[in-house]
Amino acid sequence: MQFIRPTTWSEALQAKADHPEAWPVAGGTDVLVELNFDRRRPEAVLDLSSVGELRPWTREDDHVRLGAGTTYTDVLRDLPDLLPGLTVASRGVGSPQIRNRGTVAGNLGSASPAGDAHPPLLASGAEVEVASVRGPRRIAIDDFYLGVKRNALEPDELIAAIRVPVAPGPQQYAKIGTRNAMVIAVCSFAVALDPVRRRVGTGIGSAAPTPRRAVEAEGFLTERLDGRGLWEGTGPLDEETLTRFGALVAAAAQPIDDVRGTAAYRRHALSVLARRTLTWCWDDLRARREAA
Amino acid sequence: MSGASVGPRGETPVPAPVPETAPTPLVVDDGELVRGRIGVSAPRPDGTLKVEGAFAYASDLWAEGMLWGVTLRSPHPRARILTIDTSPAVAMAGVHAVLTHADVPGRKTYGLEHPDQPVLAWEDVRYEGEAVAIVAADHPETARRAARSIVVEYEVLEPVVDAEWAMTDEAPRLHPSGNLLRHVPIRRGDPDATGDVVVRGTYEVGMQDQAFLGPESGLAVPDDEGGVDLYIATQWLHVDREQVAASLDLPPEKVRLTLSGVGGAFGGREDVSMQIHSCLLALRTRRPVKMVYSREESFFGHVHRHPARLEYEHHATRDGRLVAVRARIVLDGGAYASSSTAVCSNAACFAVGPYAVANCHIDAYVVYTDNPPCGAMRGFGAVQACFAYESQMDRLAAALGMDPIDLRLRNAMATGDELPTGQRVAGPAPVAELLERLRAMPLPPPAMEGPRDVRELPGGVSNATHGEGVRRGVGYAVGCKNIGFSEGFDDYSTAHVRLQIAAGTPQADVHTAAAEVGQGLVTILGQIARTELGVDDAVVVPSDTTVGSAGSSSASRQTWMTGGAVKMACEAVRADVFSRVAERFGRDPTQLLLRDGRVVDASGAPIVALAELLGDDVVEATAEHHHRPTFPLDPETGQGDAHVAFAFAAHRAVVDVDVELGLVRVVEIATAQDVGKALNPQAVEGQIEGGIAQGLGLALMEEIQVRNGLVRNPSFTDYLIPTVLDMPPVRIDVLELGDPDGPYGVKGVGEPPTISSTPAVVAAVRAASGRPLTRVPVRPDDLVDPALLEGSR
Incomplete structure (x- = not known):
């Protein structure tokens, strides 16, 4: 097994072009588990931890650009106001040690349907900046997940950064785990409200072959909020709207029975999480309006 | 100090007999x-090293020129071995030995009580993970690759995975002796006795793992005279030595064992794992051989807690006096005997719990299947029974309209009362006192209004609720268990x-x-x-x-x-x-x-x-x-003084349950336990808290999931044990009533915390959710309204 450790981004891209079979490693919190279990043995490992360009996050107008080396601990420390949905999701990732090492981009690289970062990135309409020696490109988060642990990266490409819109309104994330910390999601859900452009974003985790949005639920809620003029008001959401939203989220999932839970439970839990997270966001929005 | 003796006893050789002496005064003031005398919390000599990560565990062993041993295991729960071709492994550079059953010079089987488990399988494999061949190589990676290159041709057979079915004549015989490993009947009083009120229930306990943090490991070093030194993490050096020596065909004195750093045990290291394998490889290669299991392999490398199905019928008078208990307990022993027969006996002896019951009709069975072998784990048969009888006591209290503690008090065993086996409990049996003390302890304050830290709520940092759907419940349970070895064993x-x-x-x-x-x-x-x-x-x-x-x-x-x-x-x-x-x-x-x-x-x-x-x-x-002698149980009636002493503990659990999502957070566990005498109070608290954590784990999350003989979750990713956010504060009331048989009056402390903590947590979850909960661990699905789940199908 070859171990390649570039120190600059251009070296990294060249290495990936030369060794398209190489596994990129950032924090190693997924890769090392695979290696330790002896499940797969890559011919080469491309260690990105010395590539300085990947580490910082920056604000660019109405976006946060998360360099591919940005860890969950970085998000928790720096971005609770700018990216509240991703922050809540980051809090539930592994242990403090895992959060210190693990990166948001690593979650995308692994593309496990259970990754905690996916639902909030879907809900907030993120973009993935990827690059190769052929040049950079951007992939909309909707187009990024192709299948179980498969993403839209070409063999010579690396993730450079994730561009996430600064939250224009309340965002929430919730997951189900059968213990109260350090648990892989049985299922998870994120919602983001954009009162400026009057949009609703959603993301479902661990309940389909890939992370996915609940598009119909988004459409229903957007229409309902617009149609009834609720964006301007300060009242609570009615029970029927919440229930319908929850049902549509559950319907968007395509879960299976597995060692972590049953399909029926996942659907049920998603409907509950959808209702609750939407309520929290809406109450937050009402509070902001009342304060304004 | 009665019950202790000096000098030869039975056939046991004594190196240097000590003369009988008049009791000399105790030197405590x-x-x-x-x-650092007894009664104080003297610090552990190994404490600082362990906290700093400097303690040498068995997995840290190293010797000049050592080789690495690796085990090839069966992927099938039941199959016949047709051929084993080791030649690809033998041909690999760096490989020093590849051994199969043919290379075991002595007894080809081992076992704690019945040597029925092959050192290396020959004709049949009876569970997924059974050892088939072993390899020693100069690098662990080489050894793993070599093991993988061994070609084993199997005739795959349909595994026998249901313990009830395994007992029937239809099931294939998995061992020459048949599939029923032991049946312990206990008959006491009138078999037809009935009460005014009857409650029936069937309960299930899933397969729990000891989940010790230091996987199996050891280092075998050959000497120049055909003997071997084994440095090993184990629970019992001498019983390991007997089994290693028998399989190596060596006299015991040529097999010397030294305890290495042990990272937890809980019963899972009582059986041999890699002891014989590493010695075989060391003697063959004339090099030191180290073996260390990975976490995944560890799940296949040791026995687990017996899964159980328990059918109960409790009869009581209208004022809540137990008239009769009938119980049928079926334990899945898995592929090999391990300590199953003793676990079965314990499940039977403690089937009614710490209650005085005149009429008992108990049958406990342990059965061979093609599931993972089960054996010793903290609580040893008493755990499974306690979940069932305490669930029954709550069910009975509900049927009688009685307070669950009052019902227990009315039937609480006391000194002088008899077990279903007819054995009189001679030492302290403070069942009523433990319950009264628990009842007197203040409850934790109710949940605060307003925003709460999610870590205080069901789901914790997963952020599943901000208080929605959360209901509080309180549950009680009390349990008992024997201390020391029983049934005539000269312990x-x-x-x-x-x-x-x-x-x-x-x-x-x-x-x-x-x-x-x-x-x-x-x-x-x-x-x-x-x-x-x-x-x-x-x-x-x-x-x-x-x-x-x-x-x-x-x-x-x-x-x-x-x-x-x-x-x-x-x-x-x-x-x-x-x-x-x-x-x-x-x-x-x-x-x-x-x-x-x-x-x-x-x-x-x-x-x-x-x-x-x-x-x-x-x-x-x-x-x-x-300890003073014990006696076998009568094989027909289960009567006999089989145990030397008994320990008692009671638990109260307070839980918050998110009833819409089926998630639980335990708010507090309170316990009262008689420890006889706390020689080191901090160590006692450590045992109590640790035992409760393991009991909580069985109640809410810990289960090896086995489907058709295959383990689905052999890792800490999916075999969940409680974290610091799952383990609540524990309120501890230690009683020191002094056992007349124990030195200084001590009583065993380690197991009782694990026994009744599980049913206490489940009772609290039942109280919060209103769900019947007849199986542990409780899954979220069990807690959610079935109609809602049905609607999500």
Whole structure:
């Protein structure tokens, strides 16, 4: 097994072009588990931890650009106001040690349907900046997940950064785990409200072959909020709207029975999480309006 | 100290018999407690090293020129081996040995009670993960690749995975003796007795794992004379040695075992794992061989807690007196016997719990299947029964409209009452007192209004609720279990103690073969020696097989048994010292004390310093501590004095349940437990909290999921154990009622916390959710309204 450790981004891209079979490693919190279990043995490992360009996050107008080396601990420390949905999701990732090492981009690289970062990135309409020696490109988060642990990266490409819109309104994330910390999601859900452009974003985790949005639920809620003029008001959401939203989220999932839970439970839990997270966001929005 | 004896007992050889001595006065006074005597929380000698990560565990062993051993395991739960072709592995560079069953020179099977498990499989494999071949290579990666290259041709058979079905005539016989490993019937009183009120229930317990944090590991080093030294993390050096020697076809003295650093055990290290394999490889290659299981392999490398199905019927009068209990308990023993027969006996003996019941009709069965082998785990048969009988007691209380504690109090066993086996409980049996104390403890305050930290809510940092759907519940349970080995087993422990002057200071060396597995025995043995010999300096030297057996670090027995042996050996040393004083100073040896390194008289006036008295002499003694004899159960009626002593604990759990999502957070667990005498109060608390964590784990999350004989979650990713956010504060009330049979009045502490904590948590979750919950661990699906789940299908 070859171990390649570039120190600059251009070296990294060249290495990936030369060794398209190489596994990129950032924090190693997924890769090392695979290696330790002896499940797969890559011919080469491309260690990105010395590539300085990947580490910082920056604000660019109405976006946060998360360099591919940005860890969950970085998000928790720096971005609770700018990216509240991703922050809540980051809090539930592994242990403090895992959060210190693990990166948001690593979650995308692994593309496990259970990754905690996916639902909030879907809900907030993120973009993935990827690059190769052929040049950079951007992939909309909707187009990024192709299948179980498969993403839209070409063999010579690396993730450079994730561009996430600064939250224009309340965002929430919730997951189900059968213990109260350090648990892989049985299922998870994120919602983001954009009162400026009057949009609703959603993301479902661990309940389909890939992370996915609940598009119909988004459409229903957007229409309902617009149609009834609720964006301007300060009242609570009615029970029927919440229930319908929850049902549509559950319907968007395509879960299976597995060692972590049953399909029926996942659907049920998603409907509950959808209702609750939407309520929290809406109450937050009402509070902001009342304060304004 | 009744129940203990000195000198030969039965056929057990004694290295150096100690003469009977008149009891000498205890050398404890308050002024000495601060110096690590018994009764104080003396610090662990290995504590700092463990906290700093510097403690050497068995997985850290290393020897010059050592090879790495790896095991090839069966991927099938049931198959016939047609051929094994090791040639691809043998041909690999760096491979030094590839061994199969044909290379086992001695007994080809091993086992704690019945040697029915192949060292390496030959005709049949009976569970997923059964060892088929072993490899030694100069690098672990090479060894793994070589093992993978071995070609085993299997005829795959349909596994027998249902214990009930395995007992029927239709099922294929998995062992020549048939599939029923043991049936323990207990018949007491009137078999037809009935009560005014009857409740029935069927309960299930899933397969729990010990989940010790240090996987199986050891290092075998061959000598030049055909013998071997094995450095090993185990629970019982001598029983390992017997089995290793038998399979190597060596006399026991050529197999020397030394305890290496043990990272937890909980019963899972009582059986042999890689002991025989590593020695086989070392003797074949004439090189040291190290074996370390990965976490995944560890799940296949040791026995688990027996899954159980328990059918119960409780009869009571209208005022809540138990009239009769009928129970049928089926334990899935898995592929091999391990300690299943004893687990089955315990499940039967404690099937009704700590209650006085005149009429009992109990049948406990343990059965061979093609599931993973099951054996010892903390609580040992009493855990499964306790979940069922305490669930039944709550069900009965509901049927009677009684308070669940009142019902338990009305039937609580007391000293002098009899078990269903007819054995009279002679020692303290403070069941009522434990329950009353629990009831008197204040409840934690109700949940606060307003925003709460999610870590205080079900789901924790997963952020699943901000209070929606959360209901509080409170549940109680009480349990009991035997201490030490039962049914006629001559249970004993050996200790050797030396008193000498080192650099002008008296020092006691304590040598036993007892396994420190994390429970703190090394601390206790030092405390006992310091107490008995009045010295500040006591060293517990490494455990090995050059001293007699200490028995197993299991059955909550080591402080009682090995602690007792150390006490006896110290008493013999002390008697020797006093006889020297008597001779030299003409003093009455019964009127002397040892204090602060000096011999003093009854008034405390110094007579002579030990340093002066002993000079270069070494005073030493070996003692064997046997507990009083126990007897087999009658095979027809299950009557008999099978146990030496009993321990009791009670638990109260307070939980918050998110009833819409089926998630649980335990808010607090309160416990009252009689420990006889707390030799080290902090260690007692550690055992109580740790045992409760394991009981909570069984209640809410810990299960090896087995489908059609295949383990689906052999990793800590999906075999969940409680984290710090799952484990609540524990309110502990320790009673020290003093067992008349135990040294200093001690009672075993390790297991009771695990037994009734599980049903207490489940009772609380039931109270919060209103769901029946007849199976542990409780899954979210079990807690959610079935109609809602149905609607989501």
